[in-house]
Amino acid sequence: MDLFAELAREPSVVPIDDGAVLLAAHLQHRDRALLDAALAVLSSAPARHMPTRSGGRISVAMSNCGTVGWVSDRQGYRYDAIDPDSGRPWPAMPDCFLSLAREAAQIAGYPSFEPDVCLINRYEPGNRLGLHQDLDEGELESPIVSVSLGLGALFLWGGKLRRDTARRIPLAHGDVMVWGGSTRLNFHGVHSIAAGHHALTGACRYNLTFRHCGTRAA
Ligand code: SIN
Ligand code: FE2
Numbered sequence: 001m002d003l004f005a006e007l008a009r010e011p012s013v014v015p016i017d018d019g020a021v022l023l024a025a026h027l028q029h030r031d032r033a034l035l036d037a038a039l040a041v042l043s044s045a046p047a048r049h050m051p052t053r054s055g056g057r058i059s060v061a062m063s064n065c066g067t068v069g070w071v072s073d074r075q076g077y078r079y080d081a082i083d084p085d086s087g088r089p090w091p092a093m094p095d096c097f098l099s100l101a102r103e104a105a106q107i108a109g110y111p112s113f114e115p116d117v118c119l120i121n122r123y124e125p126g127n128r129l130g131l132h133q134d135l136d137e138g139e140l141e142s143p144i145v146s147v148s149l150g151l152g153a154l155f156l157w158g159g160k161l162r163r164d165t166a167r168r169i170p171l172a173h174g175d176v177m178v179w180g181g182s183t184r185l186n187f188h189g190v191h192s193i194a195a196g197h198h199a200l201t202g203a204c205r206y207n208l209t210f211r212h213c214g215t216r217a218a
Pocket of ligand 2: 132133134188
């Protein structure tokens with residue numbers, strides 16, 4: 001991907017569904033600071049392929065920052081204030097993460113979003129995320145803010161039921177998807193990432209998913 005082509009993309013706000021908006025090319029010149037902050041988090045809480053209840057491993061490598069983090073293990077999914085790999089609290093959420101997440105939510109119509117967790121997903125070519133709902137948060141009033149960095153992806157935007165046909169929405173470096181309200185629990189996922197190279201991230205896609213989960217940490 002050519003950096004100049006990236007910078008040439010004009011920001012735009014694209015309605016996707018009731019309560020769901022794509023802020024295309026939203027990051028502009030803030031991309032490098034966000035990536036550096038993500039890499040700093042990953043240097044103290046490395047991305048890992050978390051175990052699943054069924055005995056497998058999640059294809060996407062994950063980590064977190066914030067007061068809690070999303071974890072998967074043989075017991076299932078939950079939020080936990082402690083990183084199970086290190087036994088320490090997750091790294092604090094960087095200020096540039098917080099301000100970007102608040103701003104994106106505001107533009108999308110959610111003016112009082114206060115994320116307390118950011119899940120960092122690192123995709124390599126061939127990695128995918130099956131259709132799922134974000135259900136583990138303590139409250140469902142807050143939206144999800146989802147930032148794409150690096151290699152492009154096809155985001156699968158489904159409906160209320162797993163069997164509903166999913167739209168394929170291309171997500172590029174610098175795009176931010178926000179959804180909430182009546183589509184907060186819509187199924188969504190990420191199609192298998194195609195091989196490629198991005199000037200900032202190399203052969204890799206990072207996704208930052210901001211959520212508010214309140215006091216539900218285990
Ligand atoms: C997720 O649903 O947790 C991640 C979405 C994405 O990577 O774009
Ligand atoms: Fe999700």
